[in-house]
Amino acid sequence: METLVTDKVSTFPTRYARGWHCLGLAADYKDGKPHRLDIFGTRLVAYQGEDGALHILDSYCPHMGADLSTGEVRGNELVCPFHHWQWGRDGKCASIPYCKRIPPRARVKAWPTLEQNRLLFVWHDAEGGAPDPEVEIPRIDACFSAEWTDWMMRKMVIQTNCRELVDNLADLAHFGPVHGSPASYFCNTFDGHVGYQMFQGEESELLGSGLRADSAYFGPAYHVTRMSARTGGQTVDTLLLNCHVPIDQNSFELRYAIKVKRVPGLSEAENQAIAEAYAGQAHKSFFQDVEIWHNKIRIDKPVLCDGDGPVYQLREWYEQFYTNVADLPAPSRKVFECKAGTWRQLDEVPEQARSQLHLI
Known part of the structure; x- marks a missing residue:
């Protein structure tokens, strides 16, 4: 697909991204x-x-x-x-x-700071601008519901530029080799400051069968996934948090967290056991990516093939957070879908990829 390869993306600037950056659980900072x-x-x-x-x-x-x-x-x-x-x-x-x-x-x-979803955020803007109300972090009702467990969070430092993490939003091809979770359906939508991914797979080595992962970057650094899969005779609904804060241009703090929806009819102990077991599997899956990030370098103009998907279009979307506000292009929406190994660009978001994130 010709539109998936372009030379419009230049080498990354030295500034840090404009937007909200998550610093972890707000409660961790409330000790006086x-x-x-x-x-x-x-x-x-x-x-x-x-x-x-x-x-x-x-x-x-x-x-x-x-x-x-x-x-x-x-x-x-x-x-x-x-x-x-x-x-x-x-x-x-x-x-x-x-x-x-x-x-x-x-x-x-x-x-500027923000508390949302039990998390603390800090606003960064190289131009010194105030937070844009259009890009405020959306509330997740599950974070305030007894039907869900608390965030189970891990923090680590990755020794590379944070863009390497963001590339995963469009990197369909890595799910099979790295995670043992080949996709049966995949769709990216880049809409204003939000970048969406819809992933569906028949079988995952770590996370179960019938895997559906509906995720979005809200701005440059805060990524939330609503995921559902069947494992151990139960359908497990989870929320995944994947957020980063740059330390410098060659390293970043990465926070990864999961919360699990409690299964009705089971005891608290049974639900906690399911949550902890599934969180362990999710963390193991995520650390497969971490191992890659720890050992890779940044490639500004990767050599792509037709099956790689909209990597360059993702980077064009991501560049807005490093561009002066006065120089930003008009907001746009681009949709890319992969079915049966074939990519195509669409005018509208297909029904199969309609985001369910609003349900959380």
Whole structure:
């Protein structure tokens, strides 16, 4: 299919993506202590103030360079360990213990934050723009429902550029060789800031039969999958979280989490056993990808064949998060479907690929 190969994508810029980035479970930051974050090529600090909200600031004190993440939380302020200058949640210096006059330039950057789906997010924009309300992280009702288990999360560091992870959204061909889960149906839709994938497979070595995985990137770094498969005589419904935050251009923090829908009629102990067993299988499947990422390099212009799918179109979609807002093209939607090993570009999303993510 000719439209699947193009030279429009250039080498990646050195900036980091514009959008919301997930920092893991919000509860992990609500202990009254500052938390160090080595991300976006710098160091930040996250903490909960007495107002109950989570705040994120640049971590290096502009006074004499001390690391605020080694200080302490006092009320809604962060106290520098070096000279005890106190920094408010807005980034302004609130007090200096040995001086009444606060210099007008005494401020650090305060980063926009968001709590959603029991998770903490931070907004990054190389141009310094405020969060775009059009790209807010959607609520997942399952995260607030007793019908589902809590997130079971793992964190790791991957030593490559984070784009290598995003490529998986369009990489149909790896499911068989890497996961033992060949696809019987596959569809990608790139629609504004959301990139969708619909995957269906008859049999998976690790995850069961009749596998259906309906997933989406909401922005550049937050990926959610609604998955269903039959295993051990039960149909297991799961939610998978796959999100990343760049440490620098050659490494990123990766958080992978799963929650499982409880089976009606089973005891809590039985449901927990099913959830933990399936989470173990899902983690094992995911680590098959991790092993690849740990050992690969970045190829900016890969040599593709007809069966590889819309890898270049995915990268064109992904480039929007590295492009100045004023230079962004008008939003568009592109649909690519693979049936019986043949790719084609469509004008509309086919019924078989209609997203069910709104049901979560």
